[in-house]
Ligand SMILES: [Zn+2]
């Protein structure tokens with residue numbers, strides 16, 4: 176509800192991509208009230224918001240969501256208004272935002288340690304609370320990250336998925352100069368993991384499935400040592416050839432598929448490290464004895480912490496990672512069906528949408 180007092184401007188309406196009811200589908204463009212900036216809030220005009228697998232899951236109702244809710248959580252934009260109590264953010268700042276912390280309790284053991292993702296009361300933007308496939312969003316100042324001036328707002332919209340890659344590769348996977356890595360699954364997160372590994376000088380092999388040819392070609396452009404289409408080439412014998420029979424030191428599973436999990440476990444050398452980055456969404460079979468016989472270390476990586484975002488800004492400042500070459504298409508939110516379809520059919524690495 177909007178309530179305008181004497182001195183306040185009456186906000187207009189804006190178009191938004193909304194999940195308007197539970198169940199499969201029930202997504203469409205609707206007119207909603209423009210949000211009003213409170214004293215502790217920052218109002219951002221969205222420049223771009225990326226389409227993510229999570230959006231597809233919300234569309235198909237296979238990811239928890241709370242309709243009616245505006246979709247979209249991978250965004251960049253410009254600050255157009257700040258509340259009276261805000262002094263760390265200014266009008267005109269070019270920003271990206273940490274939407275995942277939109278609602279947290281702030282008091283549980285995980286919130287207090289910075290691991291907000293495990294807060295049972297957490298709700299993120301784009302599924303739990305209103306997201307960024309629209310013109311304006313409201314953020315708290317602590318959710319706002321200013322991007323370097325040389326960074327385009329298109330590139331800044333890659334921040335949310337990139338943060339997930341930063342946690343997986345830089346914070347939770349032990350990498351050493353001279354290592355060989357396997358990234359299995361060349362989706363956007365897998366390719367972002369590749370970029371980080373390449374920037375650290377890690378020889379990286381990328382594996383994909385039939386249908387991934389365009390993304391595997393992109394992997395080679397981003398500096399992969401080799402790209403393997405497991406529909407054409409045998410993963411294990413190719414990896415043995417590429418590593419002189421040794422196997423890889425680290426494997427990042429980014430596909431969320433049983434064959435990929437098994438492929439990573441088989442490709443690892445004894446005492447190698449496995450990081451689970453993809454979501455399978457159902458139980459899979461894999462040879463758990465390999466963890467024993469090879470004495471593998473294994474861990475999962477889900478999203479990121481606020482500290483990951485701080486680190487990501489330092490990585491941006493190095494200028495060593497570029498994202499322009501990952502943005503396949505840009506289109507208005509009214510073309511959302513086309514944008515979603517491009518992601519579903521793997522025609523694109525990343526599709527950005529912008530408000531109208
Ligand atoms: Zn996402």
Ligand SMILES: [Zn+2]
Nearest residue numbers: 280283286294
């Ligand atoms: Zn909490």
